[in-house]
Amino acid sequence: MTTTVLDKSIGSRVGIRPRAVTVGIAAAVGTAVISVFTLGTGEYPIAPADVVRTLLGQGTTAQDFIVNELRLPRLITAIVVGMCLAAGGAVFQSLVRNPLGSPDVLGITNGASTAALTVVILGGSSTQLSLAAVAGGLAAALLIQVIGGKHGLHGYRFILCGIGLAAILNGISGYLLTRGIQMENARAMLWLTGSLDGRDWQQAGPLLIVLAVTLPILLLACGPGLRILEMGDDAASALGVPVKVLRTGALFTAALLVSCAAAAAGPVAFVALIAPHLAKRLTRAPGPNLVPSLATGALLLVGADWLAQHAGDSALPVGVVTGAVGGAYLVWLLTTERKAGRI
Numbered sequence: 001m002t003t004t005v006l007d008k009s010i011g012s013r014v015g016i017r018p019r020a021v022t023v024g025i026a027a028a029v030g031t032a033v034i035s036v037f038t039l040g041t042g043e044y045p046i047a048p049a050d051v052v053r054t055l056l057g058q059g060t061t062a063q064d065f066i067v068n069e070l071r072l073p074r075l076i077t078a079i080v081v082g083m084c085l086a087a088g089g090a091v092f093q094s095l096v097r098n099p100l101g102s103p104d105v106l107g108i109t110n111g112a113s114t115a116a117l118t119v120v121i122l123g124g125s126s127t128q129l130s131l132a133a134v135a136g137g138l139a140a141a142l143l144i145q146v147i148g149g150k151h152g153l154h155g156y157r158f159i160l161c162g163i164g165l166a167a168i169l170n171g172i173s174g175y176l177l178t179r180g181i182q183m184e185n186a187r188a189m190l191w192l193t194g195s196l197d198g199r200d201w202q203q204a205g206p207l208l209i210v211l212a213v214t215l216p217i218l219l220l221a222c223g224p225g226l227r228i229l230e231m232g233d234d235a236a237s238a239l240g241v242p243v244k245v246l247r248t249g250a251l252f253t254a255a256l257l258v259s260c261a262a263a264a265a266g267p268v269a270f271v272a273l274i275a276p277h278l279a280k281r282l283t284r285a286p287g288p289n290l291v292p293s294l295a296t297g298a299l300l301l302v303g304a305d306w307l308a309q310h311a312g313d314s315a316l317p318v319g320v321v322t323g324a325v326g327g328a329y330l331v332w333l334l335t336t337e338r339k340a341g342r343i
Contacts, residue, residue: 020283020292027295031079031302038078038306039071077199077264078305078318079298080207082271084261086297087211087218087290089272090279091254094226094288095247096158099280099333102273103137103258106162109272110169111140112262113192117173120188121180129191130203130263137259140165141252194268194319196305203264210260214253219290222250227287268301268319270326275300277333 039055040046044066046054053059054067085103092108093101103109115136119129147161173192177185225246229236233243258272275297279289282296304321311321 017283017285020285020289023279023282023292024295027292027299031295031299034299034302034306035075035079038075038302038309039067041306041309042066042071073200073204074196074198074305075302077204077207078196078301080204080211081196081261081265081268082275082297082299082301083294084207084211084257084297085268085272085301086275086279086293087215088254088258088261089297090276090288090290090293091218091222091226091250092272093276093280094230095250095254096156097230098156098159099277100159100273102270103254104267104269104273105159105166107140107144107165107169108137108162108255108258109262109267110166110173111143112137112259113267114169114173114176115139116191116262116266117176117188120191121176121184123184126202130206133263134256134259137255137262138252140169141255145248145251190317191266193317194266194322195317196265197315197317199265207260207264210256214257215294217253218250222246222253223288223290226250230286266317266319269323270329271297271300271304271322274326274329 036048036051040048040051044062046063046067050059050063051067054063057064059067088108089102092103092106093099095101096106112133113136116129116133119132124132143165144158144161147165177188180188225236225241228239228241229243229246236243236246261268276289276293278300279292279296283289283292301318301322304325305318308316308318308321
């Protein structure tokens with residue numbers, strides 16, 4: 001009994017929550033299992049055991065080429081995109097203290113989409129599209145910060161301003177689509193849906209670097225402060241948290257992650273909304289739950305990609321699956337929040 005209490009005390013002081021660790025490990029194991037089946041899926045099917053042997057360097061030459069050169073970059077892109085979206089969504093939900101606080105709702109994803117769409121309509125290259133998506137997402141975050149003024153935005157004010165910005169950007173995107181020619185519009189619509197088709201190390205590599213740089217910032221510099229910030233600005237200030245600096249830093253770090261994810265795979269819908277919310281429900285812990293959210297985001301996107309590849313005779317863009325599942329989840333979430341009297 002004494003040992004159990006001591007262990008809980010130690011875990012509490014260092015920020016370790018057994019339930020959160022369990023959720024993270026379970027999601028990571030689920031991601032690994034689905035990844036093996038995903039790597040074996042395609043025109044040249046490979047058995048799961050052969051996939052594992054190939055990853056360990058014991059496969060045939062053909063299997064090594066198919067798994068490691070053709071399919072693994074797409075899988076890594078899916079995992080990292082899911083992690084980036086989940087981390088961004090967790091930060092936004094913590095900032096606005098509302099489960100509806102998602103980059104999809106707050107205009108960040110729309111900023112990346114509008115900027116990328118502009119490049120597509122103008123016939124730009126893939127590199128230019130990626131850079132434009134990142135710049136567009138960060139510009140949307142800056143605009144939200146400017147709208148907030150010196151007092152900043154939080155709560156429903158943040159959500160309402162984000163919805164307004166998203167509506168404006170959607171209108172601009174619609175206008176751009178009317179100005180493009182048919183082939184450009186087809187390319188634009190595929191990107192706007194969110195797709196992992198044809199992704200290679202050119203997309204996965206830079207995204208891994210961005211995640212490696214920004215993740216320590218979120219976990220070490222922003223995470224503890226965001227947990228306290230959920231108690232309210234006054235309480236956080238009284239406890240020594242630099243509220244304005246924390247909110248600005250977290251906002252732009254999360255916007256960078258979401259924008260880079262959009263640059264790599266397009267604006268994949270609802271992952272940033274669902275993953276953090278599921279993680280918080282499973283862990284039953286306050287705060288952004290960044291690590292469980294990261295693992296849940298990877299699991300969701302890898303699972304959605306596997307479903308997209310098995311949905312019919314031809315593979316679907318992964319954004320179609322996340323949009324369908326996420327839309328249903330959003331309806332359920334709105335119903336739950338309304339019954340609880342929070343909206």
